[in-house]
Amino acid sequence: MAHATSAPSATPTGPYAYFDGDDDAKARGLFQLVREDGTAVDDAALAALDRELARRLFEGMVRIRVTDARMMALQRQGRIGFYGEAVGQEAAIVGSAAVTQKEDWIVPALREAGVGLYRGLTLDSYIAQIFGNAADPTKGRQMPCHPCDRENHYVVMSSCVSTQIPHAVGIAMAMKIKGDRKVCFGYMGDGGTSEGDFHVALNFAGVSKAPVVLICQNNQWAISTPGSVQSAAATIALKGVGYGVEALRVDGNDVLAVHAAVTYAADKARRGDGPTFLELLTYRVSAHSSSDDPSRYRDEAVTEVWKGQRDPIRRLEAYLIKRGWLEAGEREALATKLEVDVRDAIARQEAIGAPELSTLIDDVFEEPTWLLREQLAAVTDAPRARNPHQHGTFSGTSHK
Ligand SMILES: Cc1ncc(C[n+]2csc(CCOP(=O)(O)OP(=O)(O)O)c2C)c(N)n1
Ligand SMILES: [Mg+2]
Structure with a gap:
């Protein structure tokens, strides 16, 4: 897919100078292109942004938001057994998805179905898997929210936290041995970085210089465990530095920053210059899953801040409106159209019934x-x- 965010130049200025910082500074800072209020950190840095890409990012984010809302309603009505939303994390998901190319491989964790959808996983296939019906490629054998898509190189997520990260690095090592110019994108949550598999994978990534982009969506919660007791490291990104893996810390609610940082990492991997670990700072606005009630263990006044002024869709919307690339009210019309797609796919899939x-x-x-x-x-x-x-x-x- 297109990489329209201007590529960092040899001697970057403005926000892109971040990528040239020393290892410690990159892993402790926070790369950002658009502020919470939708103003650009540096207009010149976004001058080459492609309008169509920006609008595709916006649409991808709204699609996830709309789909999640419908699926949660279905779960509450007892029509599906389980659902895990990605509300508030759409920028991290879509900003990274848009960088992936057709031949790349995606190894997701729990909240990246939107990456699959952006790459071509159909709503019908996604929803078939959630129903576990006869059209489900996994024949109803996985719990809901474990889609996969062979054609679009989207591997089924791992229920066991972090076991997928060594797989992502291993796939990238194989790509390197075969001499492919492909990249493997491996995802995880903040909680996932406490598992042994994470450390094994990062070590192999560093030593093998595999073409892997490892993306941690730091949504600051692992079910009821807050980031403050998850890790004693000052930032999640710093964990990459210890393994000799370049690490970037990025505002995960700034979709343009995510896209630029992941572009930097993917281009580097494709050139043969090895792995990057990205911490995308965001927030789990929703419950962990449909089986969870976060008001039991956290201050939801904090959640309201992330849900409101820090919302990633609102931020891009404000930026696009300021730039004249989106009109007020377009979001609502888009959401209505996308919801029709979701409702139609639900109707088709619900009618199919369970596998024999x-x-x-x-x-x-x-x-x-x-x-x-x-x-x-x-x-x-x-x-x-x-x-x-x-x-x-x-x-x-x-x-x-
Ligand atoms: C090895 C393992 N331990 C525990 C669990 C139960 N579990 C499922 S998701 C989760 C938290 C994951 O948190 P994080 O990695 O931050 O991802 P997030 O849910 O925030 O996206 C836990 C503990 C599991 N599935 N696998
Ligand atoms: Mg988390």
Whole structure:
């Protein structure tokens, strides 16, 4: 996809000078291009920004917001079992997604379905997976919010926090060995950086100089654990420095800053100059998931600030309006149009129903063993009340 944010020059000035800072300064600072009120930090730095890209970023963010709202409503109505929103984190998701190229690979964590959607994962496929219906590519075997998309190189997320980060680095190491000019993008949350897998992965990334862009969405919460007790490091980005991996700390609610920083990292990886670790500072405005109530453990007055004046969609909207690239009221019209798309996809997918029970034993052995056949027969013969799959879509609850 296009990289229209002006590339950092050899001797960068203005905000881009950030990328030329020393390792410690980059990992402790905060790269920003647009302030909370929608004014540019430096107009010249955004002079080369492409209008169409800026509008695509805006649309991508609004699509996530609208989709999340509909899916949460479905969960509350008992029509799906589980949902994890990304409200307030849309800039980190879309700003990075827009940098990825078709041949790259994406290894996500919990909140990056929007990256898949931006790359071409269809709403129908996404929603089919959430219903776990017969059209779901994973045949209803994953809990909801675990989409995957082979065609668009979007790997299914890992439920086990951080186990995906060594995979991302390993994929990038393979790309390097094969001499591909591809990049692997690996995502994680702030909590994920406390897991052993994170440290193993960062070490391998540093030593192998693999073409990997590791992106931490620091939303300041890991379920009920706040950042302040998650890590004693002054910033998450500093953890990269210890492994010899260049680290950038970026305002994750500034989509143009995210896009510029991830462009810098991806270009570097494509040139063969190795990995980058990015901390995108944001906030988990929503609950951890549909199974969580954050008012039990945090001050929601803080959340209101991030939900209001720090909202990433509002920030880009204000900037685009100031630049004459968006009109007041366009956002509402766009949201209405995108919501129709989501509602239509929900209607199509809800009508499909659950996969055949017999598919339970597919993909295990070429010929199912007698034991699997016997188990399938036992499930198939179970009383109807205990077997919701005989009645269509199963909307049991799951916890995470
Ligand atoms: C290895 C492991 N431990 C615990 C969990 C339970 N769990 C699921 S998500 C989560 C918090 C993740 O926090 P973070 O990495 O910050 O991501 P966020 O949810 O904020 O996006 C935990 C502890 C898990 N899924 N896997
Ligand atoms: Mg988190």
